[in-house]
Amino acid sequence: MKAIVYTHHGLPIDDANALVEMDIPQPVPGPRDLLVAVSAVSVNPVDTKVRAGVKTTAPRVLGFDAVGTVAAVGEGVTLFKEGDEVYYAGALNRPGSNAEFQLVDERIVGHKPRTLDDAHAAALPLTALTAWEMLFDRLKIAEGGHEGESILIIGAGGGVGSILVQLARRLTKLTVIGSASREETAQWVRELGAHHVIDHSKPLGPQLEALGIAHVDHLVSLTHTDAYYEQIVEIVKPQGQFGLIDDPHALDATKLKRKAISLHWESMFTRSTYETPDMIKQHELLDRVAALIDDGTLRTTLGEHFGPITAENLRRAHQRIESHKAKGKIVLEGF
Template identity: 60%
Template structure:
């Protein structure tokens, strides 16, 4: 099968940063689906792993943690899917990724793809939808339909996760949703997704919140550059507020949270699959819910860029755009030439 991978971790501008390769089609384990990939999207985790993870063997490392495709084979213990089903999922970070014609994925983290979305539109959703949903409802503990009198500041709202989080918070809760965006096109993007209030994260946050009568806030979802903004979060958050984050950084002095009793909440959507948690199947159920919301037009795709077919050249362009920190929404690729 055709695939895209790498043999040595490193910079995206190296000639062999990502290469077109051929691999054997894998065989499903007991709980696996063998999926023929139709479309994928690219996430910051792809770029991070490409820079830092060396392949475990002579076989190239295959990235990709968003896919839409058709089930071509099933393991002997699979019960929720059949050959021919159209599915979508984010996969597991410790298994070969979706930048290949065929991929194995555990049925427990797979959903039935939205019927009303194209393959490209659906491929934009899984990883960011799971991350945003778990952050909002599981980590921050907001209940659907609730949140009146509380506010959520979403920093980096125009990115992949933020584009879903804005929608979930504004449409499924009663929270006052405040998005941040630094460029005119990003401001317009988050407004179309449902953000009523938008401030600029390249400027001091609290004065902007106070100017609109929005601060201090109850919760902050920090989706990028947490270390850079951390002191401002402490300043902006109300006593007993909550801070949720998804990005990586070298150090963070969490002692600064103590005077206000601010709680810190990590979200990592691969936790369930990585540790085979008893509730691992919750991600499959969550994706089915996301599909239902998309089919009712409650949730819209965050596809912003279509980079063509799935090959090394196009994936390199996608990685370069993500690493420029100028992307909005999701980058999608579709089909194999």
């Protein structure tokens, strides 16, 4: 089967060898696996981080988000059958979605939203899981609650932010503040439902004060947390919450002590990596998100369609992600 792989980590993305096409054997499903014929994928920052930093001794298939059709099932599968249309975010410790066929554990797979085509559905899984787990599992925000409280989302125009803004606005009573540094992404965040948008290239505190918000109850930093950390400590309320998903070089948690700010780190790969007892919750969450898409509560976050799934197009997508100028999600479709 055709696959897009990397064979040497750390190559700059403008090097033609950074991602290459290769024929590899089609995998065989284990007991709880689905063999999925992949039809569309999207690209996430984690793809670029793995390609740049994780050594490999054999060709490694990247890709996490995917939409496809179940081609075969393992003997222990109970949630799906051949022919089902599915979407999922995959796992760090298994070959990825940039291939014609992929194996994925049924417990982290959802039924594709009925109202979306493959490309628009492919934009959703990883970011939806990350945003949902951050808001409801890590920060313990209650659906329908928290009237009078506020949440600031730094980097709200990216993939995770685009879903997190919607979840916070549609499923809670929080005042939602998003940050964006370009007018294009600021308008995107407004369209997704943010009550207010501020510019994270400028000091955050004065902009919040201009909105009549001295401090925020909850803050989620999705990018460049190192650069904003000192400001974060100042603008979160005493006994407030601070969540993040990126990888700061250093984070002095003692600075949170004087205000008793709680720290919450989210990684949607934790459940699949460690096969936690609640691993099946990701299946349930993806089905819930699909229902919310189908009833019009949430919308897809597809930002750009880069064409077929080829090495050249994936290199372009990685380059766009690394530029930090992506709006929503970058999707590729078909081999």
